[in-house]
Amino acid sequence: MQFELSEQQRMIRDMARDFANREIVPIAAELDAEERFPKEIVKQMGELGFMGMNVPEKWGGAGLDMVCYALAMEEVSRACASCGVIMSVNNSLVCWPLETYGDDAQREKFLKPLAQGKLLGAYCLSEPGAGTDAASQSTTAKLDGDTWVLNGMKNFITNGANADVLIVFAQTDPALKHKGIAAFIVEATAEGFSVIRKEEKMGIRASDTAQLAFDNVRVPADQLLGQVGQGFKVAMSTLDGGRIGIASQALGVSAAAYEAARLYSLQREQFGRPIAKFQAIQWKIADMATRLEAARLLTWRAAWAKDQGGRYSEEAAMAKLYASEASHFITNEAVQVFGGNGYSKEYPVERHFRDAKITEIYEGTSEAQRMVISALELKK
């Protein structure tokens, strides 16, 4: 066991931190207030290799390990959680399944530009009636000659209104239930595809979350991703990696809120001394720091486990569960340390507080993580 980051990992972290401080921090509050999708940041992240970090160089990616990805995600999310999730979806939920389940033609045509950040991806699994119960897909795909025809509706799709390429899950044989699901690569230019609406959300307001409709969308047979019947496995294995991304996002939000609260407690004076001199505040700092560190170690362990090539579902679920609940705790305490100032939009902690909450919900709620963890624990 060793707890040192490698030279390369440190370099990536520093590069991500410099980039985030320079380009994202100055505009993060404005992106949030205006609900503006940060096109210019996404473009720059593409140029830095952040949009396909784990994709091999021959497919347009940066060819880095999962720990590097977790580090970069944390740094970007520390500045802006919306930028973090845009990056996470493209990396974990789109590039990864394309590389893992796609054929070379699909990798050439779709993975390469996605990994280079020239195109943006979205992952379409959730439906109005299929949230935690993701197997209950009602979107259908029927073969008509050599094209698939997709019909249905998808819900809460991150990047949905800005994506060029979408991974869409649909039922090819409803009688087979979750064994009758397939994954498809759909282009946003396809006829019959439309964005019904964008959600108005409490946080991650610069990231778009859309409801999408597929109305007789024709998808060429060579854009089937993996095999017919393999879709649920594609979906679940993809989410395992996604959870490391979201754990890292939660970590970034926590780190930002914690650091802001730490500095504020040293500067803010009440009763004639810095509030950091009061034990009530000191204990908050201690609890925040401890949970932040535990979340970071769980997240890095999950990233490391994925890099080792074995199963890592439980590690990823634990990291996501713990890091998101820690983020909730830490951002809430940060607002509390700031008092009235924390409730105002003049300081960033209120944004961190709103952003943190989503990490307990998407890519599997905390309840879904507990289902994964307990199922694996009870099988041992």
Place this chain on the structure above:
Amino acid sequence: MILNENQKMIRQMARDFAASKLAPIAAEIDRSGEFPETTVKEMGALGFLGLAVPEAYGGVDSDITSYALVVEEISRVCGSHGLTVAAHNSLGCWPIAHLGSDAQKQAWLPGAATGEHLLSFGLTEAGAGSDAGGTRTTAVRDGDQWVLNGTKMWITNSHYAGAIVITAKTDLEAEGSRGISAFVVPTDTPGFTVEKKEDKLGMRASDTAPLTLEDVRLPADALLGEEGGGFKYFMMTLDGGRISIAAVALGLAVGAFDTARVYAQERHQFGRPIASFQAIEFMLADMATQIEAARQLTYEACRLKDVGESFGHMAAMAKLHASETAMFVTDRAIQILGGYGYTTEYPAERFYRDAKLCTIGEGTSEIQRMVIGRHVLTD
């Protein structure tokens, strides 16, 4: 606690008003941040703005329990309205009604009771938050006038107030919390400015603003109560204010709980209502239990105040527990609603943002623990 007929009646009146007038606009005013002048005036017509005003001055002069019930019912639908009513009654009207001269009462209470104007309380400053004794605003005698200078922060209802009770240091030599006095300052006094409204996490339709006092000249009779009594007065006022925030928090928790309870029974996953899963059922059980405990603490603080017993520690316990319960319950409500809970389509996320104010305003949870800690250690 068993409610009497009067209390049940006023609760029903507030519940009906909230359902018919506030439910249709609550999400919209949260989004726009616009102060709801029309419905606030309507609350005046119903008597909700004169609950702390004696009948002789046009008020309802209700018991505190009835007042808390009104605040709870309104907050159950809209936290911003709840906070507006709470601050007006307990921080604006109460000190004038209980400490003011007849002339002060005559001047400000009748208009406050009808909602012609609101009343407000200016205590907090940039450097005097939890340490409210650290007041820097000064009031200096000049002949038979007082001249006030300083700034105040986070003052609720200030843009709509006819007058604001302002605390200021009158004995500049006195240390700490000593030498503070309170003044009734008409908001149209030259040199008195209500600055731009704050942009907040929640309670977005309630009016919160900083104040600037620049050579504000007041007649001698603007002094509230006795010179030097300021610290005692604001501590008394805040004791009552804490019951108000407890009632706001309770209302928010109940509103979020109702939303989650209904949703859990309607939403199906894995072929059955999610309420049939033990994980969700237990969440609802914990939420209901915490709410009931918060309600009992709040009503008990009301009862003690109504019968004239010492109630400060109970108000602090009620405020602490109810506001932390509001955070817990509104958070669990979002969690039960899942993705929908994170959107503005459902009220859970608004209740959650509003609830956070309750752990901060009128004494943070940390201050409540100080009050409670001192009480249990000296009892």
